Amino acid sequence: MSSPLSEAIAKIRFRQHQALSLLLYQEVMAEPIGQAFLSLLDYMLQGESHQTLQAYSYWFRVQAEQSQSWQNYLITQILRADNPFSRQAQQCDLTALNPSLIAATRHDLEILQTLYKCQGTKIAQWVQAIAQIPQLPIVWEDETIVVEKIEELPLRNQLSQSENWGDAIEAIAAHYRKYGTGKFAQSQAFRWRSGQLMAIANPDPIHLNQLVGYEPQRETLLKNTEFLLAGYSALNVLLYGSRGSGKSSLVKALLHQYSDRGLRLIEVTKSELRDLPQVIEQLRGVPQKFIIFVDDLSFEEDDDAFKALKVVLEGNITARPENVVVYATSNRRHLVREFFDERPRPQDHNEIQAWDTVQEKLSFADRFGLTLTFEPADQETYLTIVRHLASQAGITIDPEDLDYRARQWATRHNGRSGRTARQFIDFLAAEIALADQ
Structure with a gap:
C-alpha cells in the first residue's frame, strides 16, 4: 500500500514530466x-529537505517580486x-x-492547464511533507489580479473558467x-540598441x-497617425523648428493617445540609423502599427546614416511595410550640413555636377511626405502655454503675477518656448508646495 509521501512523489514526477x-x-x-518551479520540483524529487525549503522560498520570492501567482503567470505567458x-x-x-502545429499547440495548452490546476496550496503541502516541517509554508496568492492590459481580460477570464x-x-x-505576440504585446515603447529592440519600461508620461x-x-x-492606424x-513626417517648441513631446504623446489601438513607438538614435x-x-x-522616432536629426557630410534613412524614405526593391512610418524632429530645415566652400564656383575643377550634390543635400527633407514647421513662440503663445500648465498643476496665484513671473523666467533662462514654460511651472509648483509646508 502506497504512503501519502510516495503518492506525492509520483504526482510531482508527473508534473515535472509534463513541464519538460x-x-x-x-x-x-x-x-x-518557471525556472524556479522546475528547480523546486527537482529538489522535491531528490527528497532533500534543506534544498527543498530553499527552492520553495526562491519560488515564492520571484512570484512576490513580479506580483504574480503561479496561475496568473501561466495565463499571462500564454497571452x-x-x-x-x-x-x-x-x-x-x-x-x-x-x-501538426495546431496539434502541438493543443498538446501544450492541455499541459499548461494541468500545471495551472496545480495550486500553490497543493505544492506547499508537498513541500511540508518532504521537508517534514510542522507548519504549511505561506502560499503566494493573488487576492485581486491587476490586469495591465484591458484587452487581455476577456481571454484571461475564458481560460480561468x-x-x-x-x-x-x-x-x-x-x-x-488582433493584439500581437511577444515583446510587442507586452510593451508599448522600445529603443533600438546594438542590434536589438529593447523595451522601455517607463515611457515619457x-x-x-x-x-x-x-x-x-x-x-x-x-x-x-489616424491614417496609419486605419x-x-x-506619410513619413519631419517636425522642424526651434528648440523647446514641443516637437518631441508631441510625438511621444501619440503613444499614450493611441497605444490601446495598437500603436507602438520605436526610438532609433542617429548613430543606429x-x-x-x-x-x-x-x-x-505584425498587427501593431509603428512609429520609428528619430529625435534631433541632422547629418554630416558622407554620413552612412544619411544613406540608410534615404533608402527607407525613398524605398528600394523591397516594399515598405504599411504599418510603419518615420517621424523625425530636427532644428535644421535641410538636415544635412552644407558649407559655403561646398558650393560650386566658376573656377572649381573638381566635380562637374557639383550643383547636383548640393541639391541632393538641400532636398533631403523633401523626402518626408510631411514637413511640419514649429516657429519660435511669441510672447502670447508662451504665456498661453504657461497658463495652461499652471491650471493643470493647480496653481492659483494672481494671473498678472503669473504672467509677470513667467516673462521674467524666460528672460533669465532659455527664452520663450514650451520647454521653458514647463520648467517655470515645475519650479513654481515646487516653490509653492515648499512654502505651504
Whole structure:
C-alpha cells in the first residue's frame, strides 16, 4: 500500500514530466518563475529537505517580486507568447496553419492547464511533507489580479473558467491576430540598441492634453497617425523648428493617445540609423502599427546614416511595410550640413555636377511626405502655454503675477518656448508646495 509521501512523489514526477514535454511554449519555463518551479520540483524529487525549503522560498520570492501567482503567470505567458504558433497565427487564419502545429499547440495548452490546476496550496503541502516541517509554508496568492492590459481580460477570464484549454485555441489565435505576440504585446515603447529592440519600461508620461500651441501642426500629425492606424498609407513626417517648441513631446504623446489601438513607438538614435532596414523587417507582418522616432536629426557630410534613412524614405526593391512610418524632429530645415566652400564656383575643377550634390543635400527633407514647421513662440503663445500648465498643476496665484513671473523666467533662462514654460511651472509648483509646508 502506497504512503501519502510516495503518492506525492509520483504526482510531482508527473508534473515535472509534463513541464519538460512542452513543444512550443517552452519559454513559459524559461522565465524566472518557471525556472524556479522546475528547480523546486527537482529538489522535491531528490527528497532533500534543506534544498527543498530553499527552492520553495526562491519560488515564492520571484512570484512576490513580479506580483504574480503561479496561475496568473501561466495565463499571462500564454497571452503574450512568442513561438511558431503565435507568430503564424497572428498573420493568417487558423485553418491555414499546419495541422501538426495546431496539434502541438493543443498538446501544450492541455499541459499548461494541468500545471495551472496545480495550486500553490497543493505544492506547499508537498513541500511540508518532504521537508517534514510542522507548519504549511505561506502560499503566494493573488487576492485581486491587476490586469495591465484591458484587452487581455476577456481571454484571461475564458481560460480561468475553461474546462479544456485546448478547445480555446481559436480564441487564443484570434487574440494573437488582433493584439500581437511577444515583446510587442507586452510593451508599448522600445529603443533600438546594438542590434536589438529593447523595451522601455517607463515611457515619457506626456499626454496631448498637456500640450498647447501649434494646433494646426498637431491636428495634421494626428490625422496622419489616424491614417496609419486605419491601415491607409501614412506619410513619413519631419517636425522642424526651434528648440523647446514641443516637437518631441508631441510625438511621444501619440503613444499614450493611441497605444490601446495598437500603436507602438520605436526610438532609433542617429548613430543606429544604419540598422533601420533591419528594424523595419522585424515589424513586417505584425498587427501593431509603428512609429520609428528619430529625435534631433541632422547629418554630416558622407554620413552612412544619411544613406540608410534615404533608402527607407525613398524605398528600394523591397516594399515598405504599411504599418510603419518615420517621424523625425530636427532644428535644421535641410538636415544635412552644407558649407559655403561646398558650393560650386566658376573656377572649381573638381566635380562637374557639383550643383547636383548640393541639391541632393538641400532636398533631403523633401523626402518626408510631411514637413511640419514649429516657429519660435511669441510672447502670447508662451504665456498661453504657461497658463495652461499652471491650471493643470493647480496653481492659483494672481494671473498678472503669473504672467509677470513667467516673462521674467524666460528672460533669465532659455527664452520663450514650451520647454521653458514647463520648467517655470515645475519650479513654481515646487516653490509653492515648499512654502505651504
